[in-house]
Amino acid sequence: DGGITQSPKYLFRKEGQNxxxxxxxxxxxxxxxxxxxxxxxxxxxxxxxxxxxxxxxGDIAEGYSVSREKKESFPLTVTSAQxxxxxxxxxxxxxRPQGLGGYTFGSGTRLTVV
Amino acid sequence: xxxxxxxxxxxxxxxxENLVLNxxxxxxxxxxxxxxxxxxxxxxxxxxxxxxxxxEQTSGRLNASLDKSSGRSTLYIAASQPGDSATYLCAVMxxxxxxxxxxxxxxxxxxxxx
Numbered sequence: 138d139g140g141i142t143q144s145p146k147y148l149f150r151k152e153g154q155n156x157x158x159x160x161x162x163x164x165x166x167x168x169x170x171x172x173x174x175x176x177x178x179x180x181x182x183x184x185x186x187x188x189x190x191x192x193x194x195g196d197i198a199e200g201y202s203v204s205r206e207k208k209e210s211f212p213l214t215v216t217s218a219q220x221x222x223x224x225x226x227x228x229x230x231x232x233r234p235q236g237l238g239g240y241t242f243g244s245g246t247r248l249t250v251v
Numbered sequence: 252x253x254x255x256x257x258x259x260x261x262x263x264x265x266x267x268e269n270l271v272l273n274x275x276x277x278x279x280x281x282x283x284x285x286x287x288x289x290x291x292x293x294x295x296x297x298x299x300x301x302x303x304x305x306x307e308q309t310s311g312r313l314n315a316s317l318d319k320s321s322g323r324s325t326l327y328i329a330a331s332q333p334g335d336s337a338t339y340l341c342a343v344m345x346x347x348x349x350x351x352x353x354x355x356x357x358x359x360x361x362x363x364x365x
Contacts, residue, residue, distance in 0.1 A: 143294075170353075179255070179355035180340075227294055239285055240342075240353070242295040 139164045141243035143228050148248045150215065150222060158213045158246045160228035166241070167232065169211035173197060174225040174245075183226075186211055215248060223250050253278040255343055257356035264331055265364055272326040272359045274341035279322050282351070286315050286326050287340045289358070295340065298326070331363045 141162045150156045160169065168187045172180040182195030186205040200219025205211055211230075215222045226246045232238035254277045264270050274284070283302045287295040299308045299315040301324070307316040314327040328335060338358040345352050 141294075177357065179357045180342075182353070225292075229295075239283070239297060239300040240295075241297060242287070244294040245292075247292070 141228055141230055141241055143226075143243035143246050145246060146244070148246055149251050150248060151251060153217045155214055155216050156248065158215070158226055158228075158248070160211045160213065160243060161209055162211075162228075162230045162241075162243075163209060164230055164232070164241060165208070166230035167208070168230060169205070170229040170231075170240070171195075171201070171203065171211070171213045172227045172229065174227060180227065183213065222248055224248060253343060253345055253352065253354045255341060255354050255356035257339075257341060257359050259359060260357070261360040261362075263362045263364060266331060266333060268331050268363075269327070269329050270331055270361075272328070272339050272361070274324040274326070274356055276322045276324075276343045276354075278343075278345060279319050280345055281319060282344045282346050284315075284317055284324050284341060284343050286313075286324075287342065289338045289340060291338075298339075328361075331361075333363050333365055336362050 144159045170185040171183040174180050181197050183201050184203040186192035189205055189208050192203050192205050202214045228243040229240045231240050256275050258273045285300045286298040289295050301308050301317045312329040317324045338360045340358045342353050342355045
């Protein structure tokens with residue numbers, strides 16, 4: 138079945154440590170997105186990529202980095218510069234650039250700072 | 252700046268009841284609107300996608316309507332079941348010079364009781 142796979146499901150980070158969240162899709166979608174979800178808040182866009190080797194900052198990109206070396210993969214690195222990284226992270230993809238065909242989401246990664 | 256509001260924030264109904272969830276947005280120049288379902292600790296599942304030129308979309312017991320001019324959408328759930336218990340999110344897409352922008356509401360948490 139086609140879909141988006143996020144791993145790991147749970148991730149624990151120590152202070153000052155960088156961690157990378159994986160997002161892989163086999164839907165042949167062009168665009169991919171990373172969102173952050175905090176309790177009581179709507180989803181906020183971190184980064185997005187419309188084609189391979191290209192990506193743009195979203196609303197809350199500070200402290201995060203991404204790469205898009207393959208169409209299927211869009212990993213997110215949470216760096217030590219992100220002061221409040223504890224959150225639920227969701228990856229999404231869309232069939233056309235700019236998400237005009239609607240979005241498909243992965244099952245999420247819950248990141249906790251210990 | 253586009254703002255999306257969902258009312259009510261929480262709703263509890265007995266099984267079998269028909270119900271309506273509301274979504275309002277401040278910028279009527281949207282490209283599409285998408286309704287999602289989110290179970291606790293899980294990712295988002297797309298329910299219905301309505302293009303700006305459409306008035307409604309139906310899938311099974313779900314019906315979503317869109318009134319762009321008034322900045323409103325409703326999600327109608329017929330004959331509710333305990334399995335419908337989840338958080339329902341709406342998201343609107345607008346096109347900007349810097350690329351598309353998808354803005355989420357904070358959701359309606361639905362509980363259907365036996």
